Amino acid sequence: MTRESFDKELGLLNEDLLKMALLTKEQMHNAVVALVEQDGELAEKVKEQDDVIDNLQQEIEDKCIKLIAKEQPLAIDLRTIFSTAKITQDLERMADHAVDIARIVIRLKDEKYIKPLVDIPKISKIVEKMISSSIAAFIDKDIVESYKICKMDDEIDELYRSIFSQLLYLMSKDMSITNQASQLLFVIKYLERVADHATNICEGTIYLVTGEYESLNR
Numbered sequence: 642m643t644r645e646s647f648d649k650e651l652g653l654l655n656e657d658l659l660k661m662a663l664l665t666k667e668q669m670h671n672a673v674v675a676l677v678e679q680d681g682e683l684a685e686k687v688k689e690q691d692d693v694i695d696n697l698q699q700e701i702e703d704k705c706i707k708l709i710a711k712e713q714p715l716a717i718d719l720r721t722i723f724s725t726a727k728i729t730q731d732l733e734r735m736a737d738h739a740v741d742i743a744r745i746v747i748r749l750k751d752e753k754y755i756k757p758l759v760d761i762p763k764i765s766k767i768v769e770k771m772i773s774s775s776i777a778a779f780i781d782k783d784i785v786e787s788y789k790i791c792k793m794d795d796e797i798d799e800l801y802r803s804i805f806s807q808l809l810y811l812m813s814k815d816m817s818i819t820n821q822a823s824q825l826l827f828v829i830k831y832l833e834r835v836a837d838h839a840t841n842i843c844e845g846t847i848y849l850v851t852g853e854y855e856s857l858n859r
Contacts, residue, residue, distance in 0.1 A: 650708055651718070654701065654725050655780045658732075661697045662776040665732045666769050668694065668739035669835060673765040675746045676828065677758050684746035687739055694736040698729040720852065724845040728779065731838040735772065738831040745824045755811055755818045761825070764800050764832045767793055771839035779846045787843035791857045797836045804829050 668687055675683035705726045708714070714722065771793055778786040808822045840857050848854050 647708075647711075647714070647718070650704075651721060654704060654708070654722075657697065657701045657704070658725055658728060659776060659780065661694060661701065661729060661732050662772055664690070664694055664697070665736045665739070666772045668736050669742075669765065669772065669832075670769055672739040672742040672746070673762055673832075676742060676749075677762060679746065679750045679754075681747055681750045684743040684750070687743035691736055691740050694733060698733045701729045702726050716852070717849075720849050724779070724849045728776070728842050728845055731841045732772075735835045735838050738835050741831050742828055745828055749821060749824055752821055755815075755821055756807070758825075760800050760804050761828060761832070764797055764804075764829065767797055767800075768832050768835050768839070771836055775839045775842040775846075779842055779849070782846065782850050784847055784850050787846045788857075790843050791840050794836050794840055797833060801829050801833050 668690055671683055672687045674680065675687065705722045708722055709719070771790055774786065774790050777783075778790060805826065808826055812819050812822045844855060844857050847857075
């Protein structure tokens with residue numbers, strides 16, 4: 642394989658990765674919309690779409706293996722291929738959390754919410770931006786942007802703590818809402834974990850460019 646054709650294959654990998662990221666972002670968006678609107682049909686759609694993302698992950702990983710087998714890649718090429726395969730795992734876990742939220746939607750779709758869901762969509766919006774921006778930074782090999790994206794996690798942590806405290810307070814006042822409040826606590830935890838996976842992608846970008854691993858998940 643010539644260098645030109647090898648670079649073309651790497652470019653196609655990036656296109657697949659971008660497609661997977663966009664689908665994952667859409668899954669997360671739809672899961673939270675379904676939660677806010679108590680839309681059981683949309684939640685079922687999120688669950689059904691999970692197979693598409695799982696299959697895409699497998700396709701990308703298979704391409705990574707075949708690309709390594711075709712020739713002996715340079716060190717930077719190996720880092721790109723290995724980082725790409727690792728990122729698909731992070732995206733797949735994000736999509737799984739979207740499904741987790743969709744399952745909660747189905748459990749709660751006939752209940753009146755104990756409070757308006759205002760802050761959860763705020764977290765989701767930040768998370769969605771982290772997903773798309775982290776992939777763009779990886780493709781562009783942009784370390785500076787990767788650090789900026791990780792800083793967004795601070796805002797998510799602040800919102801997480803605020804919602805957590807609110808829900809605990811409501812439960813302390815009325816034990817009958819414990820089940821619903823607990824389910825909403827799971828939702829914000831899933832969103833927080835998605836943000837952690839986006840941070841993992843940023844770590845992958847830094848590793849790709851520098852060859853050194855740096856932990857940004859604190």
